[in-house]
Amino acid sequence: MIFTLMNKHTPVVELNIDVETAGILKVEQVIHPDFLPVGISIVNGIPDRKSLNDWWRGRSIPASRSGIRQALDILNISYTEQLLTKCYGLSLSDQYWINPKERPLKWENINFFRNTFSDDVGNALFGQFSSDKELDLHSPCNTSDGWLRKKWKIIDGERCLIKSGSNPFQQEPLNEVIATVLHRRLNSAAYVSYRLVWDDDIPYSVCKNIITPDTELVSAYSIYRSQKKRNHYSMYEHFLLCCEHLGIPGMKEFLNYLLAFDFLIANTDRHFGNFGAVRNVETLKWNGPAPIFDSGTSLWHDQVTRVIHPTGKISCQPFKPTHDEQISLAGNLDWIDFSALSDIDEEFRILLSASPYIDEPRADALCQGLKCRVNQLEQLALNHKH
Numbered sequence: 001m002i003f004t005l006m007n008k009h010t011p012v013v014e015l016n017i018d019v020e021t022a023g024i025l026k027v028e029q030v031i032h033p034d035f036l037p038v039g040i041s042i043v044n045g046i047p048d049r050k051s052l053n054d055w056w057r058g059r060s061i062p063a064s065r066s067g068i069r070q071a072l073d074i075l076n077i078s079y080t081e082q083l084l085t086k087c088y089g090l091s092l093s094d095q096y097w098i099n100p101k102e103r104p105l106k107w108e109n110i111n112f113f114r115n116t117f118s119d120d121v122g123n124a125l126f127g128q129f130s131s132d133k134e135l136d137l138h139s140p141c142n143t144s145d146g147w148l149r150k151k152w153k154i155i156d157g158e159r160c161l162i163k164s165g166s167n168p169f170q171q172e173p174l175n176e177v178i179a180t181v182l183h184r185r186l187n188s189a190a191y192v193s194y195r196l197v198w199d200d201d202i203p204y205s206v207c208k209n210i211i212t213p214d215t216e217l218v219s220a221y222s223i224y225r226s227q228k229k230r231n232h233y234s235m236y237e238h239f240l241l242c243c244e245h246l247g248i249p250g251m252k253e254f255l256n257y258l259l260a261f262d263f264l265i266a267n268t269d270r271h272f273g274n275f276g277a278v279r280n281v282e283t284l285k286w287n288g289p290a291p292i293f294d295s296g297t298s299l300w301h302d303q304v305t306r307v308i309h310p311t312g313k314i315s316c317q318p319f320k321p322t323h324d325e326q327i328s329l330a331g332n333l334d335w336i337d338f339s340a341l342s343d344i345d346e347e348f349r350i351l352l353s354a355s356p357y358i359d360e361p362r363a364d365a366l367c368q369g370l371k372c373r374v375n376q377l378e379q380l381a382l383n384h385k386h
């Protein structure tokens with residue numbers, strides 16, 4: 001079936017898409033290539049079909065999403081790519097969508113920023129059956145990324161992302177909240193604020209959408225692929241070079257902050273999908289780095305208490321294998337006000353004590369661990385000075 005790939009109101013390319021498999025069979029016509037997703041390679045003026053397919057299929061819920069089998073059974077769908085066309089590929093993180101050429105639609109009438117949407121898919125993703133009525137599959141949950149259970153929900157008129165943790169400690173939502181506290185104390189300019197909600201004794205983090213109808217979130221992964229990497233450049237250098245080419249302001253300073261922050265929380269999962277930049281979809285001008293989100297995979301969230309070693313080698317992403325190595329890319333650490341962090345462990349303890357999944361020895365180790373990370377970073381800041 002022929003669709004026009006749209007970036008909000010702008011037609012970008014015409015595509016022949018197999019609705020069942022979500023495969024792009026052919027690029028029919030190129031209309032406004034400037035408005036293509038960042039990182040799509042263009043060969044002789046035509047966007048590369050494989051690259052477009054990777055991007056398009058990558059919009060579907062990853063097959064590794066926790067609880068996806070059960071959700072697909074509830075929705076009576078065989079695989080997540082089939083959900084893409086049910087919502088025209090619309091998302092709450094950008095403005096791309098596919099418009100059927102035969103019966104064109106208007107963005108105003110179908111986008112999820114201004115129109116309400118059903119909770120059916122979100123509920124199925126949380127393992128809940130909706131009533132017997134026919135399910136409404138027009139949902140931004142169809143295009144949500146990441147492996148933790150999550151759903152978009154309209155709460156008091158705001159589009160919010162509700163995200164669960166993982167067994168056995170269900171710690172990720174609590175980590176998102178302590179990360180928010182740390183950002184506030186460190187006076188960070190740009191972070192996503194997470195709060196905690198409990199449902200049936202299970203903790204969830206809730207954050208508001210950071211994207212507006214005029215903007216899109218572009219992953220560091222897409223940015224990284226926008227140029228061919230030369231062998232003599234490191235990943236860090238290549239990424240900054242891509243930002244410079246694209247005209248994204250403020251990325252170096254942002255990374256200085258992000259790397260120090262991830263060192264503090266011993267984040268093991270800052271892959272290229274977990275940070276990025278925000279672009280205006282009408283003017284294609286860059287606002288700058290995206291506010292920091294997804295910091296839950298940190299603070300030994302999946303480690304049993306006995307193996308929590310805050311001074312040990314802690315693996316990290318995306319530029320170096322360990323935090324000890326990666327922190328050297330962050331440059332000067334003078335800007336950190338360590339006095340603002342002096343009692344952070346106490347705030348963490350209060351947060352942890354609310355959770356039935358975290359016993360006292362674990363809470364002790366985690367608080368001690370966080371304090372120890374702060375001390376190590378302070379020591380590094382001092383060494384850097386002398």
Ligand SMILES: Nc1ncnc2c1ncn2[C@@H]1O[C@H](COP(=O)(O)OP(=O)(O)OP(=O)(O)O)[C@@H](O)[C@H]1O
Nearest residue numbers: 093145146147148192207208209210211273293294
């Ligand atoms: N506040 C937000 N506003 C808009 N989009 C968001 C927001 N938070 C997350 N997203 C989008 O949703 C995706 C999934 O969210 P998130 O990274 O928090 O989930 P996750 O399951 O923890 O991911 P991972 O697989 O990296 O652990 C993000 O990669 C981003 O594209």
Ligand SMILES: [Mg+2]
Nearest residue numbers: 146273274294
């Ligand atoms: Mg993520």
